[in-house]
Amino acid sequence: MLRVRSVDASYGRVQALRGVSLHVDAGEIVTLIGANGAGKSTTLAVISGLIRAQVGDIQFDGRDVTNRPPHRLVRAGICQVPEGRQVFGDLTVADNLLLGAYSRWRRGGRSEVMADIERQFERFPQLDERRGQLAGSLSGGEQQMLALARGLLSRPRLLMLDEPSLGLAPIIARQFLDEVQRSRDEGLTVLLVEQNARAALRIADRGYVLETGRIVLEGTAQELLDNPEVQRAYLGKGYREVWE
Amino acid sequence: MTLAEQIWQFFLSGLTTGGTYALIALGFSLVYNATGVINFAQGEFVMLGGMITAASMTAWGLPLWSAALIGIAGTTLVGIALDRAAIRPARGASIVVLIIITVGASIFIRGVAGIIWGPDERVVPAFSGEAPIGIFGANITPQSLWVLGATLVTAIAMWLTFEYTVIGKAMRACAINPQAARLCGIELSRMISWSLALAAAIGAIAGIVLAPITMTQYNVGTMLGLKGFCAAMLGGLGNGLGAIAGGLLLGVLEALGAGLISSQYKDAIAFVVLIAVLLVRPSGILGGRRGGEE
Numbered sequence: 001m002l003r004v005r006s007v008d009a010s011y012g013r014v015q016a017l018r019g020v021s022l023h024v025d026a027g028e029i030v031t032l033i034g035a036n037g038a039g040k041s042t043t044l045a046v047i048s049g050l051i052r053a054q055v056g057d058i059q060f061d062g063r064d065v066t067n068r069p070p071h072r073l074v075r076a077g078i079c080q081v082p083e084g085r086q087v088f089g090d091l092t093v094a095d096n097l098l099l100g101a102y103s104r105w106r107r108g109g110r111s112e113v114m115a116d117i118e119r120q121f122e123r124f125p126q127l128d129e130r131r132g133q134l135a136g137s138l139s140g141g142e143q144q145m146l147a148l149a150r151g152l153l154s155r156p157r158l159l160m161l162d163e164p165s166l167g168l169a170p171i172i173a174r175q176f177l178d179e180v181q182r183s184r185d186e187g188l189t190v191l192l193v194e195q196n197a198r199a200a201l202r203i204a205d206r207g208y209v210l211e212t213g214r215i216v217l218e219g220t221a222q223e224l225l226d227n228p229e230v231q232r233a234y235l236g237k238g239y240r241e242v243w244e
Numbered sequence: 245m246t247l248a249e250q251i252w253q254f255f256l257s258g259l260t261t262g263g264t265y266a267l268i269a270l271g272f273s274l275v276y277n278a279t280g281v282i283n284f285a286q287g288e289f290v291m292l293g294g295m296i297t298a299a300s301m302t303a304w305g306l307p308l309w310s311a312a313l314i315g316i317a318g319t320t321l322v323g324i325a326l327d328r329a330a331i332r333p334a335r336g337a338s339i340v341v342l343i344i345i346t347v348g349a350s351i352f353i354r355g356v357a358g359i360i361w362g363p364d365e366r367v368v369p370a371f372s373g374e375a376p377i378g379i380f381g382a383n384i385t386p387q388s389l390w391v392l393g394a395t396l397v398t399a400i401a402m403w404l405t406f407e408y409t410v411i412g413k414a415m416r417a418c419a420i421n422p423q424a425a426r427l428c429g430i431e432l433s434r435m436i437s438w439s440l441a442l443a444a445a446i447g448a449i450a451g452i453v454l455a456p457i458t459m460t461q462y463n464v465g466t467m468l469g470l471k472g473f474c475a476a477m478l479g480g481l482g483n484g485l486g487a488i489a490g491g492l493l494l495g496v497l498e499a500l501g502a503g504l505i506s507s508q509y510k511d512a513i514a515f516v517v518l519i520a521v522l523l524v525r526p527s528g529i530l531g532g533r534r535g536g537e538e
Contacts, residue, residue: 048427074429086424088417098410099417103429105410154429 001026001189002047002078002158007056009046016042018213019056024158029181029190031200031221033234034210040193041083043210044160047191048080049073060158075103079156083163083193085143089136093127093146096135100150113153120149141172148179152188159183160191165199177203197234201225209234253382254503255496260388260457262495263395264290267450268472269479269487270402271443277419277482278439281342285326285350287469288357289447292319294460295357297452298366308369316448322353323444327437335433350465357462368455387456394453398446399488406484415439419482467511474518480528489529 002024009017017039024030032040045051047058049070057066060076068076088096097120098105101113121128124145130138135146144164151159161180165173173196181203184190194200201207201221209217209230217227224230245253268290275283297315300306306314330345337345371390376383406412417425418435426432450468451460458464471494479490494514502510521528 050423050426069431070426071429071431074427080427082424082427086421088420088424090420091413091416095413099413099425099428099430102410102414150428 001061002191003059004043004047005057005059007043007046007053007058009042009051009053011042011051016213017046020210020213020215021056022208022215022218024189024191026157026189027184027187028206029184029192029204031192031194031197031204031207032210033194033197033200033207033224033230035233036195037212038210039213040210041162042213044080044162044191044193047073048078048160071103074154074156077155077157078160079151079154079158080160081147081151081162081164084166085140085147087135087138087143087146087150089134091135092132093135093138094131096146096150097153100153101155103154116153116155120153124149141168141176144168144172144176145179148176148183152183156188158189158191160193162193163195164192165194165196173199197230198225249381250503251500252380254499256379256382256384256388258496258499259492260384260391260495261454261498262475262492263388263391264450264454264468264491265471265475265494266395266488266491267398267446268468269476269491270398270484271447271450272473272476273482273484273487274402274439274443274446276476278415278436279331279342280339281331281346282473282481283440283443284343284346284469284473285353286443286447286472287465287467288350288353289319289323289444289465290451290454290468290472291357291460291462291465292322292353292444293448293451294368294455294464295361295366295451295462296448298368298455298460299361301368302366308371312452315452316445319448319451320441320445323440323442323447324437326444327440331436331440332433350469354463354465361462363462365459365461366455367459368452370456371453385457387453391453391457394449395488395491398449399484402442402446402484411438471514474514474521477518477528478521480530483528483530486528486530493529 004020004022006019006021007017008019020043032043034040042051046053049068052067057064059065060078065073065076088099097117101116105113121131126142127146127149135143138146164176168176177199180190192200192204201224204221206220207224208215268286271286271289272282275281293315296318297311300311300314301308326349330349331342334342334345370387372386374385376385406416414430415435415438417430418432422432475491475494476487478494479486494517497517498510498513501513
C-alpha cells in the first residue's frame with residue numbers, strides 16, 4: 001500500500017534521513033522505533049508532505065505521491081495524527097472533529113460527515129459528553145482520543161500516528177493503543193511511531209528500527225522483540241513495565 | 245459650551261474615527277491570524293476603497309451604491325493579487341521577509357494610485373445628507389452613524405463567519421496550529437488568500453464610509469494604516485474583539501487629546517499610545533493569553 005524508497009530529507013543543513021526505505025501492506029500495523037532524533041517523526045513528515053524528500057520516492061497504492069502537498073495526500077487517504085496531539089484548543093470538540101473531515105466536507109457529502117461525527121461520538125463516549133467544550137480543556141488522554149477521532153474523520157486508508165502515548169499515563173496509553181488495534185481490525189492500515197517500543201511491538205505486525213536517520217533493522221514484531229540488540233537498546237531488558 | 249459638553253462632543257467624534265480604526269485593525273488581525281504577518285498594505289486597501297468609489301462616481305457617473313460595490317470588489321481583487329503576486333511566491337520565507345514584502349507592496353500600490361488618480365483630493369458625498377443630529381447636547385453627522393453602523397455590521401458578520409461556518413473555523417484552525425490544520429487537509433495557502441481578500445474588503449468598507457468625512461487622496465493609506473496598526477496592538481493583535489475595542493479607544497483618545505491639548509498633536513497621540521502599549525503591555529488589552537503563549 002505504501003512504499004518508501006531510499007528517501008533523504010533534511011532540516012536546513014542537518015540531514016535527518018539517509019536512504020530510508022520501508023513499506024506498509026494493507027491491513028498491517030507497522031511500527032518505527034528508535035531513539036529521540038533518530039528520524040522517526042521526520043519519516044512521517046516526509047510521507048504526509050510536511051517536509052520535502054530530496055532524494056527517493058514514495059508510492060501510495062502504486063501511484064507516485066512524492067512531495068505532494070498535505071491536503072492532496074489527505075484526500076488520497078493518508079492521514080497523520082501529529083505528535084503531542086495538537087488539537088485545536090480554542091475550538092470545541094465537535095468543531096475539531098468537523099475540521100478532521102474538512103476535505104470531505106468541501107467535496108459535498110455533508111450529511112455523511114455529520115453521521116460519521118456521531119459515530120465517533122458513539123465510539124468515544126467521553127468525547128460525546130464534552131462535545132461543546134473547548135478541546136484545550138480536555139485531559140491529555142481525551143485530547144489524544146480526539147486527535148485520533150479527528151484523524152479518522154478524513155476516512156484515511158493509511159493512518160500514521162506520531163508518538164501517541166507520549167505524556168500519557170500508562171493505562172491511558174494502553175487504552176489508546178487498543179483503540180488503534182480496533183481500527184486496524186475494522187480495515188485500517190497503520191504506521192505507528194513510538195518511543196515506547198515494547199508497547200508498539202505488542203500491537204504491531206512488523207517493525208523497523210531507525211538509528212541516526214537510517215533503517216538498521218527490520219522484521220516481524222516477534223523477531224524484533226527477540227533480537228538481543230533491540231532488547232538491550234530499546235526494551236530495557238531486565239526491567240518490566242509497570243503496567244505489565 | 246461647558247467642559248463636560250465639550251468632552252462629550254469629542255467623545256462622539258472620537259468614536260467615529262475610532263470606528264474606522266477598528267475596521268482597519270480587524271484587517272490587520274485577520275491576516276496576522278492566518279499568516280503571522282503584519283500586513284502593512286492594509287492602509288492602502290482603505291485608500292483604494294475610497295478612491296475607487298470616488299473615481300467610479302466621477303468617471304462613469306455611477307450612483308453611490310454601485311460605486312461603493314465596485315470599490316469593495318476592486319479592492320478585494322487587489323488583496324487577492326497581493327497574495328498571488330507577492331506573498332505566495334515567497335512561500336517558506338521568514339515572517340520578517342513577508343512583512344517587508346507588504347511594506348514594498350504598499351509603496352507600490354500607493355505609487356500606482358498616484359499615477360492613475362493624481363494628487364487631487366477626491367470627494368465622496370455623505371450617504372444620507374449633512375444635517376447634524378443632536379445627541380444630549382452634542383452634534384453628530386449622519387455619516388458618523390454610517391461609520392459606526394458599518395463597523396458593527398462588519399464585526400458581527402466576521403463573528404458569524406468565524407463562529408459558524410466551516411471555512412471560518414478552518415481559518416481559525418490555521419491560526420491556532422497551521423501544521424495540524426494542514427494535516428487535516430486544510431490548504432494553508434488558500435486560507436491565506438481568503439484572509440487577504442477579506443482584509444481587503446473590510447479595509448475598503450472603512451475607506452468608503454470614511455471618505456465623506458475626511459475626503460480621500462492617493463496617499464491617505466499610510467497614516468490610516470499606521471493608526472489601524474496602533475489600534476490592533478492596543479487591543480491585542482489577532483484578537484477580533486480587541487481590534488474593535490482598541491480602535492474605538494484610540495479614536496476617543498485622539499479626539500480628546502486633540503480637543504483638550506492641541507490638535508497639532510492629534511497624530512502623535514496614536515504613536516504615544518503605541519509606545520506605551522509596547523512598554524507596559526505588549527500583548528494588548530485583550531491579548532493576554534496569546535502573548536503569554538509565545
